[in-house]
Amino acid sequence: MTYQGVLSKYGGLLDLPPHTSASAVSLLEGNTPLIRADNLARRLGGGFELFIKYEGLNPTGSFKDRGMTAAVSEALGRSALSVICASTGNTAASAAAYAARAGMKSVVLIPQGKVAAGKLAGAAAYGAKVIQIEGSFDDALTMVIEISNKHPICLVNSINPYRIEGQKTAAFEICDVLESAPDWLCLPVGNAGNITAYWAGFKQYDKLKSTGLPQILGVQAAGAAPLVLGHTVENPETVATAIRIGRPARAEQALQAAQESNGRIIAVTDQEILNMQKMLAELEGIWVEPASAAGLAGLALEIAAMAFNPRGKRIVAVCTGHGLKDPEAITDRMSAPWVVPPKLAALEEIILG
Numbered sequence: 001m002t003y004q005g006v007l008s009k010y011g012g013l014l015d016l017p018p019h020t021s022a023s024a025v026s027l028l029e030g031n032t033p034l035i036r037a038d039n040l041a042r043r044l045g046g047g048f049e050l051f052i053k054y055e056g057l058n059p060t061g062s063f064k065d066r067g068m069t070a071a072v073s074e075a076l077g078r079s080a081l082s083v084i085c086a087s088t089g090n091t092a093a094s095a096a097a098y099a100a101r102a103g104m105k106s107v108v109l110i111p112q113g114k115v116a117a118g119k120l121a122g123a124a125a126y127g128a129k130v131i132q133i134e135g136s137f138d139d140a141l142t143m144v145i146e147i148s149n150k151h152p153i154c155l156v157n158s159i160n161p162y163r164i165e166g167q168k169t170a171a172f173e174i175c176d177v178l179e180s181a182p183d184w185l186c187l188p189v190g191n192a193g194n195i196t197a198y199w200a201g202f203k204q205y206d207k208l209k210s211t212g213l214p215q216i217l218g219v220q221a222a223g224a225a226p227l228v229l230g231h232t233v234e235n236p237e238t239v240a241t242a243i244r245i246g247r248p249a250r251a252e253q254a255l256q257a258a259q260e261s262n263g264r265i266i267a268v269t270d271q272e273i274l275n276m277q278k279m280l281a282e283l284e285g286i287w288v289e290p291a292s293a294a295g296l297a298g299l300a301l302e303i304a305a306m307a308f309n310p311r312g313k314r315i316v317a318v319c320t321g322h323g324l325k326d327p328e329a330i331t332d333r334m335s336a337p338w339v340v341p342p343k344l345a346a347l348e349e350i351i352l353g
């Protein structure tokens with residue numbers, strides 16, 4: 001049978017109300033490739049297997065689509081007319097796309113001036129009402145919780161339990177491809193929905209199919225690292241705007257995932273994130289947005305610090321969003337391209353000279 005999205009493939013394993021499946025709103029999300037990254041593994045010292053779970057290849061360019069198909073299908077199933085979310089950008093684009101397909105209205109609240117171009121453009125293209133808040137993502141999240149409690153607008157941030165259910169499917173896919181869980185899973189952590197979903201997914205699959213459990217390495221940006229610091233961050237700041245979050249909604253569950261899996265949550269600097277973004281693109285041909293390089297940057301740091309020995313291990317790095325989401329992360333820093341007159345001699349001089 002042709003592929004029909006994560007609810008169709010894994011719906012039986014997801015804790016969703018019965019009205020959900022009948023109204024499935026899907027863009028055939030999920031089924032993303034797990035790509036071997038031998039060049040990068042070698043650069044990091046070698047001796048282990050490294051795979052990239054390339055979530056940037058989802059329909060709107062990020063992993064959010066896995067949870068959004070579940071949340072919007074559930075909302076439509078009980079005849080909700082509109083959805084709302086706070087977002088650093090990817091949730092906004094995903095919510096807007098799935099709402100559009102469902103014939104629902106969407107409202108997205110974003111922190112003013114801190115959302116990457118491809119995400120803002122996506123939300124607008126899919127027809128969302130886009131509202132900039134003169135504040136942080138955390139301020140915006142507080143506001144959407146309040147308004148959705150007061151009015152019949154469905155909240156589709158990852159506080160919505162169906163988002164987590166849908167996002168568990170990424171863990172199922174990894175186990176299905178590898179025929180077991182990896183030894184380590186590293187991923188970026190912002191509002192902490194995804195790490196919560198992966199851990200729940202791996203635990204469920206292990207019970208069902210004895211696939212084993214990975215150790216989880218959650219990685220935050222140093223300027224937005226409440227889970228590492230042990231307290232909320234009032235003014236989070238990082239080049240990885242997707243994870244510019246100071247008060248994660250699922251902080252406790254993230255810490256629990258790290259602890260139960262015998263893993264950890266660490267922070268990396270913006271420079272380490274940008275270096276890894278380039279390294280992944282230049283060594284493997286995989287361009288991800290800055291936040292999505294954080295998991296790998298954390299892995300590199302752990303290996304360099306000899307915090308753990310990767311030898312013989314199977315490691316999966318989740319790359320959550322596509323590089324095209326945030327072109328300025330590259331173009332703002334690159335040297336200007338060569339300019340030559342349309343003459344062969346000039347071209348030869350640059351290429352051969």
Ligand code: AN7
Nearest residue numbers: 087088090091190191192193194320321
């Ligand atoms: C590319 O879109 O929070 O820890 O509002 O876009 O589950 O929050 C995005 C988060 C990682 C962190 N990578 O995931 C939003 C938003 C990318 C992201 C994360 C996000 P969570």
